[in-house]
Amino acid sequence: MSPQIIDFLNIIFLGFLVVIAIAVSYVRDLLYAAILLGAYSVTMALIWLLMSAPDLAITEAAAGIGMTTLMIAVISKTGREEE
Amino acid sequence: MATAISENLPVLLVVMLLSTAYILPVLTRVRRFRLVEIFSILALCLTLVGGAYLAKEVLHNGSFHYQVGGWPAPWGIELVINSLTGLFLITIGFVTIPIMLYASADLVEEVGSRQRAIWFMTLFLLLTAALTGLAVTGDMFNVFVMVEVASIASVAIVSARNDAASVEATFKYLMLATIGSGFVMLGIGFLYILTGNLNMGFIQHELSTTWQNYPTALWMGMSFFMVGFGVKSALFPLHVWLPDAHSTAITPASAMLSSLAIKGYIIALLKVFYMAVGAQIILALPITNILLVLGMVAIIAGALFALAQDELKRRLAFSTVSQVGYIFLGIGLGTVQGLGGSLMHILSHAITKALLFLAAGSIVKYTGESKISEMAGVGYQMPVTVGVFTVGALSMVGIPLFSGFVSKWQLLLGSLQAGNYLAVLVLVLGSLLAAAYLLPVVKVAFFQKPEEKPLYGEAAYVQLVAMLFLAVLIILVGTFPGALLELAQQAARTLLGLEVLL
Amino acid sequence: MSRNIAAFLLVCIGVVMFLAIAELPLYGSPDTPVQNYVAERYIDGALSDTGALNMVASIVIDYRAYDTLIETTVLFTSIIAVFLVLKKGIN
């Protein structure tokens, strides 16, 4: 891929990250927020791949999914709704 | 073998503390619990011995470097051992040993079970190890990792009692500490982008020629560090987590946090400012002025908040905010006297505040009263505890022959030298306010008759020994400050670049 | 109220940030300060110095192994902290 295409994809994914980050504030359902966090990690892993950091990509994806799992485990106990 | 140990001593100190911490959780089935406590106190004693040895070496032969893994400086991690390291290692030894000794008396009863006591001690040792690591490190990212261990460990020991108040305080502390870490990480990022190095000496070398090209970016990075470490070390407007966390934790935890953990972050800030960026650049950027102003505000505001508290431990917690202001004021002065004074204040406030918190913890525990106004006549029942509390209070006020006087006198001389008369006024006012919020406790305890005959007695034997140790230390440091003061002055000269780094 | 104050502060910081970002070395160019002798040694020397093909692994577990030791300690610390927060423990 040429650097221009990579830059373009980077900007799209980075914009997506910002959208996810803002969406977290507006989502009332905590389960959705946790899933958005997972999406955040995976998008970030894609960006790492574009920035030629595969090590970080695999770790970020694994860690993000692991954290989302633990978070969903907590949400299953404390309830989904945010007052 | 002996040479192997002495050559690798800086890293072995950290690793020894870490290994002790790793082993402790496995020891839950040991029948004699006393052995576990002796084991961990032994590790702390070894730290003190090693730290004193390093301080002696530095005082005689100047600072030296150690390369972990044998990789030369910009590629591997380099440890820098200088007078700052020596001073802080001695402080760590002086404070942790009595606190651990004090804790050994009633830790199991305080935290609930033996296993929890072991977990608490593990975190305590990890915190000590991280602070030791902060003292010896000379690498920016190593600073971050050590700070992270220190903050997670110090956050966790707040919640040792696990009751409603302390867990809420813990969560607040964790969130703010993590935001602080984020700022520190961004600051490291700025320094790394601008210089391409993580080693402090190399960063300073690179910046010395190029920093005029990007003053805004450098200033931004420095303010990130200031906010990050400011949150963690409770610089005045960012101190909101401190009163809750320090007053709800169990006694050894609040003593440790108030006396040492906060100072560790200040040491890290000093390392970033003076060892990584360099005194010339820092004094040219308007950073130290901000610290000076914030320090002055902190002294007065912390003391006023402390005056308004009726709960003994909360009053001491706010007093920490005020005393941290003294340290930042000294840093802000940017002179040898001022910086030396604030380094000395790190030591003297550490031992004094540890003593005050331990004594206050004993009083609160044995009388069952947390309010100062209801402590009438405690002094007759617990003469030794209240006696050492008085020693601590006098030292905090800055009476001659107590350790607090030495550092405050240095700060005063530094302000006079810098021609900053407002700082002089604030220092004197701060001392008067300290007298106003600490001496009433002594007055109530000794000179008011209790309404009914109290049923409690003196604190446990080991705890008295620990507190007396600290009290004697305060008087010793206050009477013969010679070597330590020289160490602090040398550290200040080294940091300001007046003494060539060897 | 606190929301407004926080937003205001963040906007103020943002303006300064733009100025700072303009001063940073250009993203993606091969001659920034970051791509200096330090990176060069890692890229050229990692294989002969450590014998690992993956330079990130050679940095993580050889050049800067001390950091990784402490990083493992961070994980250990958090586990002990979780125990202290959640568990009653045996006597």
Add this chain to the structure above:
Amino acid sequence: MSDFVLKRVVALLLPFVQMFGLYVIFHGHLSPGGSFSGGIIVGLGMIAFSLVFGLEKGSEKLTERTTTLIESFGTLWYGAMGLVGVLRGSSFLMNKGSGVPLGEPGKLYSGGLILLITLGVGLKVASTMVTLFNALMEEED
């Protein structure tokens, strides 16, 4: 019915997940990945087992005592690897000069201590994930 399908599918998939995790750990010095990512993958595999087959069964496989031991010894192992260099008269955490053969580049055994350290840390991370999950899900008092 769906429970049965879920159990079968997970039982079928889990060995592959674990194999992949171990692969990531073992090949950390040759390809992307390493102790931490591999350890998390292995740990997540175990968490999936606990989720599908029940927490009791999961914690039977890996008791709290075992995980504590792995926690402590994983980190101690790292420190011990560092001491090899000190005992050899050189510096802490030294690899090349510590007398451990570096091996042939590109082969599984290469990089001297790197492989050994990765293995210890990977095991520790896996047990950390499981411990975290168990601690969060456990009903105490």
Add this chain to the structure above:
Amino acid sequence: MGDLINRILQNYPYIFALALFGIGTFTVLTHSNLLKKVIGINIMEGSTYLFFIAAGNIRGGVAPIKDMASQGEVIHVNPLPQALMLTGIVVSVSVTALSLALIMRLYKLYGTVDAREIHQIRNEVRASGNSN
């Protein structure tokens, strides 16, 4: 001025990184739900990784893994920031784990995961403690 804007636009990853940092910090400080705070922490820490990795990246560079088969000259990106951020990820995992544990404990103690309600309950308890 045009040069300034051009430089800012060329450094777009840093803008996004700092914007995400701001959003994350904002989420932590303003949301009263504790889980949202934890997610904010994760967003904030993620932005710092972006900052570092963007610093180490080169346009057209390849991943820092030596390929024994290829012969031609390739430009590797700087591996150091990647190694550092591996450490950073571990740190954020640890912090998240601890905060989740604290949330569980708070839920058991207060029956809610909302910071404002917890504060209210604490104040009520303190007030009733005073009157006794």
